[in-house]
Amino acid sequence: MTTTTAMKPRRRWGRFALHYVEMIIAMFVGMFALGALFDVLGLSVSHSQYPELGYLVMAFNMSVGMAVWMRIRGHGWASTLEMCAAMFVPVVPLFPLLWLGIIDGGMLMLAAHVAMFPLMLAAMLRRLDEYAGCAH
Structure with missing residues (x-):
């Protein structure tokens, strides 16, 4: 038996999950x-030559897509910039590893892309009411 109080948290987390997929x-x-x-x-950059x-450039492109969608959905600049930061933050520890020859460009791309998803989730959990609410 479902009650409205039992459905409300489910609906809230459903909205949150939908928003995560949208991002x-x-x-x-x-x-x-x-x-x-x-x-x-003719402006593309070789990932193998210039990782x-x-x-x-790829993080910028991803950020533009997310920022446009977030602004369409009515999010403010603070949450939009936090979400965009999730695209750039992974390289902070990875670039030095690349420069030291510990990882190569392919590993940089893989590790950074894998790290983005939990960072996006963390940014969204930080503003749970904004991402799970009905305001957008």
């Missing part, structure tokens, strides 16, 4: 759309 989709849309545009314009710059 992932927006991130990939930005990455692929702007990446394709940069390719067409740092390649990653930063």
Whole structure:
């Protein structure tokens, strides 16, 4: 038997999960759309030749996708910038490992992309009411 009090937390976490999926989709849309545009314009960066710059451009592209979607959904700049930071923060410990030759460009990309997802989740949990509420 379900009561309205039992459904409310479920609905709240459902909204939160949906928003998380939306952020992932927006991130990939930005990455692929702007990446394709940069390719067409001849501005693409070789990830194998310039892994740092390649990653930063990709993080920028993902951030643009998420920022556009978050602003459409009515989020403020603080939460939007926190979500975008989740794209850039993973390289703080990874760039030195790359420079020391401990990891290569491929490992940089893999580790940074894996780290983004829990960082995005942490940013969302920090503002749980904003991401799980009905305001957006």
